[in-house]
Structure formats: C-alpha cells, structure tokens
Amino acid sequence: MPKSTTRLEHDLLGDREVPTAAYYGVHTLRALENFPITGISIAVYPDLIRALAQIKKAAAQANQKLGLLDAKRADAIVAACREVIDGQWHDQFVVDVIQGGAGTSTNMNANEVIANRALEILGCERGDYKTLHPNEHVNMSQSTNDVYPTALKLATYVGIFRLVDAMAYLRKAFERKADEFADVLKMGRTQLQDAVPMTLGQEFSTYAVMLGEDEERLKEAALLIREMNLGATAIGTGINAHPDYAPLVCRKLAEVSGVPVVTAPNLIEATQDCGSFVQLSGVLKRVAVKLSKVCNDLRLLSSGPRAGFNEINLPPRQAGSSIMPGKVNPVIPEVVNQIAFEVIGNDSTVTFAAEAGQLQLNAFEPIIAHSLFKSALHLTNGCKVLADHCVNGITANRDLLRESVERSIGIVTALNPYIGYANATEVAAEAFRSGRGVAEVVIERGLMSPEQLAEVLRPEVLTRPQLIPQSVAA
Template sequence: MRVEKDLLGEREVPLEVYYGIHTLRALENFPLSGYRVSAILIKAIALIKKAAAEVNAELGYLPNELAQAIMVAADEVMDGKWRDQFVVDALQGGAGTSTNMNVNEVLANRAIELLSGQRGEYSLVHPLNHVNMHQSTNDVYPTALRIAAIWLLKPLSDGCAVLQESLQEKEAEFAGIIKVGRTEMQDAVPIMLGQEFSAYAGAIARDRWRLYKVEERLRQAALGGTAVGTGLNADKKYIFMVNDRVRQYAGIGLARAENMIDVIQNADVFVEVSGLLKALAVNLGKMSHDLRLMSSGPRAGIGEIRLPERQAGSSIMPGKVNPIIPEAVNQVAFHVMASDMAIAMAAQSGQLELNAFMPLIAHHLLESLVVLTNAVNILNEFCIQGITADNERCTTLLNHSQVSVTALVPHIGYDLASKVARIAMEQNITVREAALQLSVLPEERIDAALNPRAMTRPGIAGMPK
C-alpha cells in the first residue's frame, strides 16, 4: 500500500493501481449503479488532458519532459489501455469531479512511471497542479461529453442511412403487392406493401437528417472557462490554443464558445440531442410494432410478411419462432425514451452557474447513442434485409375484406355505400357482389370503381373521363 493525502486526511491506496485517493473516496461514496463511466467519455477527457499538457508546455507552464509524459499516458488511455483503472460509478455527485479526478490520477501516475518514478510520487507529476492545469471539471467534463456525443452520432447517422436504403429496396421489391391498409387496427382501404415500406424509409430519412444537423449544436466548447465560464486561473493564450488543439486531435469542428458561462451552466443542448434520439426511437418502435403485427401468426394471424428466423421461440412449444429482433428494438426504444426523460429532468435541475447532474446526462445520452446504433444495425441486418412477402396471403385478406367499398362513395354516396358494406358483411359476400345485388351502378362502372390498384393512387377510381 502507499499513503496519499487530500484535504480530508490520509488514506492507504493499493500499490498496483494507477488511481489515487480522490478516486478511492469516490469508490466508497458512490456504490450506486455498477455502471462504468462510458469508455468514449474517458477517451474524450484524456484527449483534452493531452491537448492541455501540450499547450501548457508551449506556453512555458510545464517542463517539456513532464508534458510529454502526460501526453503519452493520455495517448495510451485513448487507445483503450488502463480501462480497468477507471472505476468510479457512472452516477456520482459532484458534476463529474470524480471522473475528472480519476483521469487526472491515472494519467499522473502513469506519467510518473514513464519518468522512472513510483506511483504516488506526485512531486514528479501532480494530478491537479500538472495534469489539471488551467482546467476545472466544469469546463472539461461538458466539453468531453460534447466530443463523445459527436463521435457517436456519426455511426448512428451512418446506420440510419443503411437502414433507409434497405427499406427503400423493400419498397421497390414489394411495389406490386397489394394488400389491406388498416387504420385503428381495422380494415381501411387498399395499399401497396411497398407503399408501407416507403413510409418507414421516409421516417428514417428524417431521423438521419436531424442527427446530421444536430451535431452543429454540440460544437461549442467551454475549455478555458474553468469553474463558471469566466476563465479564472486560465491564461488567455491557453484558452484560444487549447480549443484549437482539441479540435485538431478530436477531428471534429469544435469551436470556442462565445459565452462560456452559458455553455457551462446550461445543458439544454443535450436535451435537444436526446429529443432527436427519442424521435428516432419512436420511429424504430412504431416500425417494429408494425413488423410484428404484419408477420403475426403465421397462420392464425395477419401473416402478410415473413421475418427472418433467428432462433427457436419457445422452451415448450415446438416449432414456434418469435419476432425477436423487432421485440429487442422495441425495448431499446422504451429505454431511450425513458433516458430522455431523465436527461430533461437533470438538465432543468441545475442551479445557478453549474449543473451538478451532468454525470446522469452523460450516462443516459451516450448510452442512448450506443444502443440506438446497435438497434438500427441489427434491425437492418437481421430483419429488414431478409423480409419476404406472402403475396397470396395479402390477396386473400384483401378479397375477403370490405376495404374497396370506400371507392364507391364518390359514385353512389356514403349512405348507399354503407348499405353495400352491411349487405356484404351480413351475407358474407364480396363488396362487388353486394353492389351488383343492389344495382347501385352498371357492372362495368362497379368493376372500374372497385379496381384495387387504382385505389392506391391519387384520384377517383372508375370516374368517367
């Protein structure tokens, strides 16, 4: 064991760990969820520490050798090393201070090793005086969250693009298959199966565009704002240089915020991003519900489409195969919508110059980005691409329904069309047969009006020109 000190006293820290006393206290204070801080958030914080060390060396605040050691340690963390050393619970008090200190201590002790010292020998590299120089948790943590979110938005947007393309391919593949369209779970009017998939593609296209545009909202950084955005204890040159350096290393269009006080205390941008993730979750969830309904049965349900079979569906019912991919996507959608509520509550609960609930926002926002990306990918690869249509079933259901009666309304009026529908229902005959029985129109006019394909296009089916 090694002995470390802070303002509360001394504590023994295991020799083999890279973290220090501040992280140890956080471990004791926050045995909450068991969730670990997002790896991509740790990577973003390490990137900021690297940029800060480099700029501070260039400005003469840090010896070059010391700064280089911090930078090497930061590179290692960014490459995924020492992941087991980031041990603080994702849900924590202190606006992210424990996570920031966890990173500071790991980088300091690793840098000490690189300088041939012993862990805990903070006279060589100090977590606060050196690694955290010209910084505060309050400017580092929200900036890192913005970087991490932007990094995760791109694969989600890309996944949406691929999903949209697959849906459009199904739109074309199913363009000639006519079926019953339904409203409020009841038979309505004819529709092409391809038209249904075109609506799904349109929804995902909107989500893709929203995600592409929202990145702009995340590009304002508050580095150098330190505690409350005023820039106390940060060299003016450092403020400009560190934001430029972080942009360079992160590979994204990050810019120094004009009003760092605003960016540090207000978390509405994360609510906005989360809201758009919720919109995507809603569209994915609605589509998944539809797929489950249309594939239900397969013989005692709707059964108009078949989903790819992924695994046995029951431990007691032989041969049963469940729509597990849409079910999983539905659960992701519920999770993201719940996370959106948590993010909104956390954002509005910040007081005065700082939001103390940033760790909750970070946890839910980054997790939502990850699980949505995974959900989009599995829905596309394991479900949408392998969907097939049962054309015969679609035709049978259409022929046994009364959906075509709506096309008679412009010709004979609503009341008489309702009578046709009632006769067809009571006598278990087709709408055509009922219309002929009542002699509502000449036979050729009835056939023209009841052409189901004409009903799937704009205009009045069978109206004489």
C-alpha cells in the first residue's frame, strides 16, 4: 500500500488530518485555516523563530534541572531547538503574522515543530505525542502569555542593535561628507529664505549628530526590552511552574540567547503591560522622523538641475521618467521617506494595540510584534541603502554655492556688528532694488573699506562666533 500523506492528530475540537511531511501539528493547521490575513508567515522574521527556540531550550534545561523533565526528553528538545536556532525548519513556522489568540498560534507552532523534530531525534514518528508531547513537554512550565512576549522582546532586542549598527554606518557616511565639504561656503536658510552663511560641511555634520543622538536613545530603549515575564505562565502568578523556575529559566535564557535578560519584579504587571513596546515604538518613530527630514533636505538641495537649488548632486541610480528623456529622480531619499511614513503609521498601530489590553493580558501583541519588526527591519535596510546608494556619492556644486553667498542679501546680517542694523537694512534694500551685491553697495557708501570687507567675509569668520575688533565696531 502507498504510504499515507497525512497523519491523524487530535485537539480540543476533534480529529484532523495533518500532512505527514509537516513538522507542525493540528493547532497550527487550524491557525492556517483561521487566519489567512496577510499571506506572510512568521518565518519572515527569523529573529522571532530563533527567540522561540531559545526559550524552549532554556525551559527544557530549567525543567530538567528541577527534576520535572527527564534527561532523554530534555536532550531531544534541546537538540531540536538548537537546529531551529541554527536556521533549520524555519519553513515549518507557517502561521500568519497577524492572528487572534494573543500569540497562541505562534507558540503552538513552535511547540509542535520542536516536538516533532525531537521525536525524530528519539527515533519516533512525527505525531507520536505519547512519547513526547508539544504541550506536556515542550511547553512545560510555560504559557503563551509569557513565552510570546518574551520571544518578542528577545527578537526586538537583537533588531534594535542591528538598527543601531546601520545608523552608525550612515552616520559615518555623513561625517565623511562633513569633512569633505568643510571648506564649501553656502547660504543657510530659514523658512526657505536666505539666512546667513554656513559651510556645507556644517550642514552635513548636523545629520551625523542627529543620527548619533538616536543611536543612544535606541540603546536606552533596549534596557527596558531586557525585562522579561518568563515564568509568569498564564497571568503572572506562576501557576503550574516550580517556585524556583522563573529565576532559573531566566539565567538559562541569558546563557542560550546571549541577551542580558532579567526577570520583571512583578510578573502580573509585566504580563499585561506593553509600555516597553510603546517606548521602543516611539523611539523608532523619532528615528524615522529625523531620517525623513534629512531626506527632504537632500531632495531639496539637489533639486534642479537648472530650475532648482542644485547645490549638491546625488548619484544617479536609474532613469527617472518613461516620457521625459534625461530626467533623474532622487529615488533613494524617496524610498527612505516612504519607510519613515510606514514607521510613523506602525507607531500608531502599536499605540492603539497597547491601549486595547484588558485586565491581565494584552491579546493584541501579534500586531505589536509585526509593527515593531517591520519598523526596525525597514529602518535598518533604509539606513544602509541611503549610505551606500546616496550619501557616499554626493558631490557639491562649489562655484554655484560660493556665488549664491556673494549674491545673497542675507549676507548683510554678518555686517550688522560693523555697520549697524539701520545701515545694514538700507544696504539690503538697495542691493535688492538694484540687483547689485551687498559688498558693492557697502563699499560705495563708504561704510567699510574693501580690506575690512574681505576680512569679514572670510568663511572662517562667517560661519562661527567671532570677537568683533573694537576699532571696526566703532
């Protein structure tokens, strides 16, 4: 007889045929049927899958040490978990990223995959749950309500520092450009109007500083993410867990994951409170807002090339139009802008989901997880793309920038301490009416000598605080 393509499994609702080749079981099968929402499985987030396996491994080790799980089963579970941590069997994590049940489907998907792989390691058939059971053994001393948020925090912690590295990579690209453009004089602008001179290097250095500040904010948010409720079980009381389980499993999880996790001081509070996720989401939004502002600047400064600012040139990446020959668009800043818009929206989702929690549990952590993972991943990729495909290749139109300073009415501000505000106002008005340069009008009126003017209008004088010589000020 041909070998059966399915195996029979049983749950609360009855019997179901599960594909023989599947490592997942009946609970996962029902989740597949119940939640055809995004078409995106949790396997798209490998950090989450590894985190789930790390938790199951730590739990098996803790339960064995406490005498609750025999060595044979514990070793098989640990071996199966190690394979998942190393990247195997991720294709078996098939439930949708958005699901009802507070993450139960995700937890059971992990329990079933690890149980069935452990059964194979023991020389048994998949589905032989009398030998090793997804709930009784893999999920021992656990509940979805402590496993799922712990997995989310572990995965998020890893993602935070991946993003920090990407932001540092982009920051260094801006720092290199700041050094390269340190001697390039240009006009600064406020409200899109000419203000006072600055250097292009100063402009680019601000982008580096903005990123550096938020690297630190992300590291601060990571401190809150380290606090876990593992050992809380259902609502935080630790029911069905050994009294020594919570601190022991925390130590084991720190060893397994390399993340310096700590047990929350109040597990009932930690099981229902999503404040750390809200905090992190807010920081991710802050990063997004700043990145989007920087990209707005890059698009504006590179606008043209003939009818815009045309102060800098972004590296051309692709043809910009299907109808306008020769057009090149700022596609890299544009894609980062769109990432920022998404992250800002994700923050609203996290806020609503965290607020919607009721009593001892928040049932909406799956959408919190999906939102945070997307935000961190897309920001990480966006920082790398912006550095590699845009910032590293930016050039300055030096002659045009210098000319804009010399022709700008705004340069008269630098002369206020030398000729007085009233004279400066008259000079600005005359220069604007006549179309002449400020320097020409000042000399014509005898307000300053050409030598004095040349000294004042040097880049190093125009772009930083200076002591005004009393003889000149008088």
